[in-house]
Structure formats: structure tokens, C-alpha cells
Amino acid sequence: MPMTQDVGDLDSLVRKRIRALRLAQGWSLEELATRARLSPSSLSRIENGQRRLALDQLVTLARALDTSLDQLVESDTEDVIANPVVEGAHGRLRWALKADPGLAVIRQRVTDPPPDNPARMRAHPGHEWLVVLSGTAVLMLGNRRFRVEANQAAEFPTMLPHAIGAAGGPCDILGIFDREARRGHQADKRSEANRPQ
Numbered sequence: 001m002p003m004t005q006d007v008g009d010l011d012s013l014v015r016k017r018i019r020a021l022r023l024a025q026g027w028s029l030e031e032l033a034t035r036a037r038l039s040p041s042s043l044s045r046i047e048n049g050q051r052r053l054a055l056d057q058l059v060t061l062a063r064a065l066d067t068s069l070d071q072l073v074e075s076d077t078e079d080v081i082a083n084p085v086v087e088g089a090h091g092r093l094r095w096a097l098k099a100d101p102g103l104a105v106i107r108q109r110v111t112d113p114p115p116d117n118p119a120r121m122r123a124h125p126g127h128e129w130l131v132v133l134s135g136t137a138v139l140m141l142g143n144r145r146f147r148v149e150a151n152q153a154a155e156f157p158t159m160l161p162h163a164i165g166a167a168g169g170p171c172d173i174l175g176i177f178d179r180e181a182r183r184g185h186q187a188d189k190r191s192e193a194n195r196p197q
Helices: 003-025 029-035 040-047 055-064 069-073 179-194
Strands: 085-087 092-096 104-110 127-134 136-141 144-149 153-157 162-166 171-177
Touching (some): 003 029, 003 069, 029 040, 055 069, 104 162, 127 136, 127 144, 127 179, 136 153, 136 171, 144 153
Antiparallel strands (some): 085 092, 092 104, 104 171, 127 153, 127 171, 136 144
8 A cells, every 4th residue: 555545544444533522521512622722714614624633633622622642643453353362270361451551451250158157358569340141140249239230231359358259059240350360360260379278
């Protein structure tokens, strides 16, 4: 593909992205133009390809849209599809996030009920988010017990003692763990494996 066509494709992509981000915020041309210190007609011509994209305007527009210049002009779409890695004896599926390698997405099937003994709850640095794909999960969080139904999500800091189990049959969960939460869960698994039976 000739270089001019690459530049033209990127130019068109950036213009579409500016308009899409503006609309996602629910802003009119006037609102974004005010935030970016442009006239509404200048912004309209930028979005419609009737005005040249200038670097200083892109920087100002990126700030006004609460994004970075890198994200505004990013064009790499080669690695859109990611395949999971099978993890551990329980066959959990883990996906790495290209945009933030510190995050891990894990799908797991939970079959056991939550622990009866609070000593089996774990606490460690980090943050966790999960959504129940099917079934019902029970989230033990500190002294509280939450039922999380299919299509419901839970988000919590993992410094609170926590455990997850199934209620009334197996459930499938998709969890997102930040780097610290992931390390904490890996350390918990190692200590459980070394615990005498």
C-alpha cells in the first residue's frame, strides 16, 4: 500500500474517532469546540475532512476528549483477536490484555459452595471485578455475603477478606484482576498446594 494511502487512511480514522468520541460524550459540535478552544465551524470541517489536521489541534482535541494523542492516532489493528491460555489443573482460561499487560481476564467454572470457615477467605493487595456468566455465585466479602446472579457484576478491593463459591449448582465467572490481585491469587494457590491435607 503506498504511503500516501496509509496517511489518508489514518487521517480518515482520526476524524471518525474525534466525531465518535464527541458523540459518545453526548456533546454537540459547540460543546467540544468550546472545550478545545476552536470555532464550531472549524471543528465541523475537521470532522468532515474539509480542514487539514494540525498537530497542535490534535493535542488540544485529545485533551478535550479526555484521551491521549497516542490513543487518538493509534492505528494498529493487527492483534485484535486474542486466544486464551489454559491455566492450572482446573482448566481456567486466561487472556492477556494488550492495552494493559498488568490486567488479566480469567474465565472459571465454580462448583463448590463458599467456605464455611472465615479463615479460608483471603485478603491481598489489588482490585478485582467479576461478572457471572451463568448460574449464581456467592461472594463472601468481609462479614457480608452477596448473591451475584447471571449478568450481574461485582467489583471490590481485594484487601477485604473474600471468597467466591457457587449457589445451587455450578456457575461460570469472568473476572478481571489487576496485577496485584493476580499475584495475590497466585500466592494463595501456592500456599494451598503446600498446605498439609
